Structure formats: structure tokens, C-alpha cells
Amino acid sequence: MNINATLIGQSVAFFIFVLFCMKFVWPPVITALQDRQKKIADGLDAASRAARDLELAHEKVAQQLRDAKGQAAEIIEQAKKRGTQIVDEAREQARVEADRVKAQAQAEIEQELNSVKDMLRAQLGSLAVSGAEKILGASIDQNAHAELVSKLAAEI
């Protein structure tokens, strides 16, 4: 059990191994480890972010659904209103049109009546004149009595 130069050899070997380890073994392994840790941390981060995004999206969807429902109800309400309005308008229009047609028809009837009356009056005049001629047996001078006849006709 002598203490001898073996310990020098051992020290030299030791330093060579330590230096090799420090240069070529430690850095790649520790880099890989740290990279993986970072990757995992990033992955977890991304996952939680995605979960938050999903939650937000759910909320947004629900909000939009509510909005859409509200809008749809509003539109239906408006449509109903508009429908009754249109019906009312049409009814009014029809009434006005009917009134107009009726008034026109009455006016026409009136006019016809008047013209028929005029015609009858004229014919009655001439009938009266011809009746009077027959009674008198003599021809009445049309021109002389024209004023008398038209006076008569106007009285009928």
C-alpha cells in the first residue's frame, strides 16, 4: 500500500475525463433537457390558451345565438305588423274604389235619366201638337205655333 506516482496518473486521467465531460457530454445533454422543458412549458401554455379561446368562442356563440333569436323575433313582429297594415290599406283602397265606381254609376244613371226625360218631353210636345192638329182638323202652322208648343213641352 505504497503512496506513489499512481496518484499523479490518476489525477491526470481525472482531469482529462472531467474536461471531456465538460466539453462534449454535459452541454448537449443539458441543452436537450432545457429545450424539452421549454417545449413542454410552451405546450402547456398553448393548451391553456386554447382552452381559454374555446371558452371565449363558446360564449361568443351563445351571444350570437341570443342576438339572432332576438332579431328573428323582431323581424317576425315587424312582418306581422306590416301584414295587417297591408290588409288594412287594401281594404281602404277597395272601399274608396267602390265608392268611386258607385258615384260614377249614379252620375251616369242621372245623366241617362235626364236625357230620356228630355227626349220624352220633346216627343210629348210633338205628340201633343199632332193630337191638337187632329182635333182642330187643320194644320197648324208649325212656325207660328212653335213658340206655343215649346212652352207646352216645358210645362210637362
Next chain:
Amino acid sequence: MAAAETASGYIQHHLTNLTYGQHPVNGWSFAHNVREAQEMGFWAFHVDTLLVSVVLGLIFILLFRAAAKRATSGQPGGLQNFVEVLVEFVDGSVKDTFHGRNALIAPLGLTIFVWVFLMNFMDLIPVDWLPLLAATLVGDPHLYFRVVPTTDPNATLGLALSVFALILYYSIKVKGIGGFIGELTLHPFGSKNILIQALFVPVNLLLELVTLVAKPISLALRLFGNLYAGELIFILIAVMFSGGLLLGGLGIVLQWAWAVFHILIIVLQAFIFMMLTIVYLSMAHEDNH
């Protein structure tokens, strides 16, 4: 083998390193016995210790390098998983203890942990296997070959002195020469009065030097002592195998039990060596006096 020798010869054989050095008579040669090895003095090498530790170090380095080369931040493979577990474990230990910024500490800790563990692990291989293999390969049945480098105080002291050199280097680098000397002389006893402080300086220096020198010594001897004792018990159990059926059967049971217990020890000692290295270097980086 055990049967051919006396028990004490067997144990002695197992506790002798294969030494290569300059013998005063034989010149540069392998020592043939314990006495020759002692006569070689300091300039001799334990070839078995160096060979096994370097081979184990290369296994560590190449295995981890292979994993590091293919390291990906995606899904890791089996080898990368294994390496990452160790790297994360060491990195965590360093981060808990060492608060400065130094790129050397963590790789240093990893190297110590894995290398010392592998050297300790040789203890679990039955004591005769590798020496027998080495003896067969070389063709010399009496070849000395100690398999567990950490049962050689040279190996543990080599590691501990390397760590000690790092402690001194970083102490001086961080605190400056003056700061380091101040730490050794103005602490733990201090006084506002300069005269009294001057009296305290030698006392402080003595105390602090003992503290400082105790670090590498305790590091080296703790590892060596644990592993040497463990190895010795394995050898004693192995001696039982030559003592008949009953004793041999008991030996098998003891061998198994001691090996199981030893699994704990080899990991623990590797961890302690690493942890104390980190702590010592952390203290060297702290400038709070």
C-alpha cells in the same frame, strides 16, 4: 488460486498491486513481490489501478458521449433517458448546493459520481474473476492484479488532491491571494484591536490549515476506507470457499448478503464524494469574510 496457497498468502496476494517502477537493482521493471514494490519508492505506478480506472473512465465517457451526440429534445431513447436521469440528478444536487456560476462544477460532479461508482462497482465482481482473467492473458499465474481502483489509496488520493487543487485555485481566483490569506488568518478569532488580532493570526492559521488539509485527506480516506474494508471482507469470504462444503456454502450466502449490502455502499460513497466536492468548491466560491 486459494486452494494452492495459504489463506494469508491468498489475502496478501489480493491486496498487492501490480507495480511498475524503477527498482534500485532491477531498473524499470514490474515488482515481483511486496518488498520490491516498496523499494521502488515514489516513482512507481500501480498498473492495475491505472488500467482499470482508465478503462472504466473511457466506458463512462464514451457511453455518455454516445448519448450526448444523439441527444434530442424530442422523445428520448433508452440510453438518453438513463444519461438524462443522472445528469438531472447531478444538476439538481449542484443547484441545491452551489450558488455561484461555474460551468465546471456540474460536469465535475457527474464525472466523479459515475466514475467513482464504476470503480466501486468492480468490488461486486467476485474477487478472483478478473485477476484470474488477467493472469491467464499474461500467462503468469502469480500476477498481482487488484481490480478495484478505489481500494488503492493512490487512486482516491489522486482524486482528492485534484479536488483540493481546484479548491485552492477557485479560492484564490474568487477571493484573490489577499482574500484567501485573510480567510486563513483572520478567522475564526478576530478582534478590532490590531495588536490582539496579530496574536490571533498564528492560532487562526493553524486551525484553518488543519481544516483545509483535512478536506482532501478525509475525502480520500473515506472512500478508500469503505471500499478497502468491503474488499477485504469479500476476500475473507472467498477464503471460506476453500474450507470445505459447509464453510463454502456459508460463504455463498455471506457473499450474496455482503454484495447486496455493498450495492448501497458503493452508490453512497460515490454520492458522498461528489456531494462533498460540490460543497467544498461552493465554500471556495463564497466570499463572506
